[in-house]
Amino acid sequence: MFNILENKTVAFLGAGSMAESMIAGTIKANKIPAECIYVTNKFNGDRLTELQERYQVKTVLQKDLPFEEIDYFIMAMKPHGAEEALAFLKDKIKREQVVISVLAGISTDYMEAGLNEYQPVIRVMPNTSSMIQESATALAVGNFTEDVHLQDVKEILSCMGKVFVINEEQMDIFTGLAGSGPAYFYYLMEQMEKVGIEKGLDADAARKIVAQTIYGAAKMVLDKEEAPMILRERVTSPNGTTASGVQALQENNGGRAISQAVQQAAARSKEIRRELEGTLVPH
Structure with a gap:
């Protein structure tokens, strides 16, 4: 080639x-x-x-x-x-x-x-x-x-x-989504791993379980080319364990927290640009 x-x-x-x-x-x-x-x-x-x-x-x-x-x-x-x-x-x-x-x-x-x-x-x-x-x-x-x-x-x-x-x-919005995005997922993994350890899982096993789960979910979105909402609904049986977990996310403003993370990172990107434009003088 x-x-x-x-x-x-x-x-x-x-x-x-x-x-x-x-x-x-x-x-x-x-x-x-x-x-x-x-x-x-x-x-x-x-x-x-x-x-x-x-x-x-x-x-x-x-x-x-x-x-x-x-x-x-x-x-x-x-x-x-x-x-x-x-x-x-x-x-x-x-x-x-x-x-x-x-x-x-x-x-x-x-x-x-x-x-x-x-x-x-x-x-x-x-x-x-x-x-x-x-x-x-x-x-x-x-x-x-x-x-x-x-x-x-x-x-x-x-x-x-x-x-x-x-x-x-x-x-700016790309920065909020992807430039800063890995840190959001690391934070999510950190919290999931912590719960797994607290409930008796070996630390190494908990980390690998969480990482593989997130990797698999991302690969499903890319390979199936379906919207995350559709994939979520497909695996969320009424009154099942997944529905209960998603309900907890909704009740604790999990969606809003994710939205705010992206928007605040994008806003900070714009703010940094304005700060730099005000201090740097190109030759």
């Missing part, structure tokens, strides 16, 4: 947990060789050594990055580092190179204003399930992104899971 990423080179600016999750998924997918992936940060050589030993990628400090070799630059530092990173890139990259941001609150308009005229930029929102190639990842293009850039970046992100091309205005 033809690999459109053959001979493409990617550089991660930032070496934190999200960068590592994306690197791990990309390496596992075997579409970009480790020697074609650069990882860089400003000061932390120990962290770079750790990633080099773990994934066999190339690691350099930012000042030593071979700019002419890079096709795609992935901004994976903290959002407040965006201004400095864009200024760092501006005088060193060419129009045919693409800047990708995984930074919450950093719009494509902001990136374009901080780079050279007509520079292609793409904003993406993966989650930490990238590490096991099961991320739900959003992608929004800038004003100067060409089809070839979009296809390449979709292919890169598909190494980490499923990719959804959306309008940038939808990034």
Whole structure:
């Protein structure tokens, strides 16, 4: 099968947990060789050594990055580092190179204003399930992104899971659903596991039972392509155990709690963007 990423080179600016999750998924997918992936940060050589030993990628400090070799630059530092990173890139990259941001609150308009005229930029929102190639990842293009850039970046992100091309205005709600979503399920699993242990199950068994149950439910939705409501109703027999459990969720505002979690995360995403727009001044 033809690999459109053959001979493409990617550089991660930032070496934190999200960068590592994306690197791990990309390496596992075997579409970009480790020697074609650069990882860089400003000061932390120990962290770079750790990633080099773990994934066999190339690691350099930012000042030593071979700019002419890079096709795609992935901004994976903290959002407040965006201004400095864009200024760092501006005088060193060419129009045919693409800047990708995984930074919450950093719009494509902001990136374009901080780079050279007509520079292609793409904003993406993966989650930490990238590490096991099961991320739900959003992608929004800038004003100067060409089809070839979009296809390449979709292919890169598909190494980490499923990719959804959306309008940038939808990034906040996507963040509430998927960017922050894994934490909601971890919290739910934490509570279910705790009850299982309290009622006598071995801790390891309780964890695996809960994880497999959630995995199976998610796989049913994906494989059957039916609405969760229909699947729920199908397994909820009148006066049965499931009906009793669902009733308890409803009586304790379980649905409202889930809705509020998504909406508050989305609202915070929008708030972060406004905060950053007020403090960052693109060059």
